[in-house]
Amino acid sequence: MVTKEEVMEKVKAVVDEKYVKGLEIGEDGSVTITLSKDTPDIDNVLIRLNTELQKIEGIGTITINRERDKQVDDNAEVTREMILEKLKEVIDPEIGVDVVNLGLIYELNIRPDKTVYVKMTMTTPGCPLTMWILRAVEDKILEIPGVKDAEIELTFDPPWTPDRISDEYKKKLGLY
Template sequence: MVTKEEVENVIRKVVDEKFVKSIEVDEKGNVTVTLAKDTPNIDDVLIKLHSELGKLEGVGTITINREREVKAEENVELSEELVLEKLKEVIDPEIGIDVVNLGLIYEVKVRPDRTVYVKMTMTTPGCPLTMWILRAVEDKVLEIPGVKDAEIELTFDPPWTPDRISPEYKKKLGLY
């Protein structure tokens, strides 16, 4: 079983401790780290931190959160449609199509506590931009006024295929 001290030692090697807001290690070895919202080079830090923590013996699930400002709840009617529209702003940089029209979003739920759950996939399990896209999806959901938190689940079941691309974009890509 991994210890909190082992986790803290790895984290100190990757990011300045002034940017680490909290570290939790539960009895199953699951690690949750919260970083300051102003952590420099956050994309690089997220990838390196995930990679280095994954090398520790006994580590379970690794969750890396970023601190965020909690906005006062606004009178915005949260809906799955609103979330999907916002997620159209996340463009897969390799393909040039947003994650919704690309068919990467499998499920969206707006929970009563105003937490938004998104189940999604990548075009391939080895996609080098996975962490970047997941973070971009989380950021866009959290930009929606009234959203309390975002939970993004990555799955490869079922695997993505080009059949999941929206009809509009299939035409644009010449797949029809």
């Protein structure tokens, strides 16, 4: 069983404790960390935190959130199509194709409180840009008026394959 102390030790090796606003450990070994919105060098912190936490035996899903102070327009409509269009702005820099057309988005739900849940994957479990892409997905979703929050879950089950690429991009990439 993963302990809070064990996780906090790894976290403090990466970021000053004053920027850690929350730490939860689930019974399944999942870890949720909430960082202050003013955490310096956030991209580097996200990558290093993810790398360090993966070293802990028995750890499950890793979720790293940032504090939000966004005002939500309760009257704004939020649709699945709007979100998918916005996510097409997140380009995998190594491949040059967006996360939607790459087939990285496995599930997308808009909850009644206007929190958007996305379950997604990477092209490989060792993708060095994982945390950057996850953050970009979260940031793009939060740009949509009416979205209260974004919850991004990373999964590798089922593993991604090139079959998941949209037909349009299979043609552009010469996979047909």
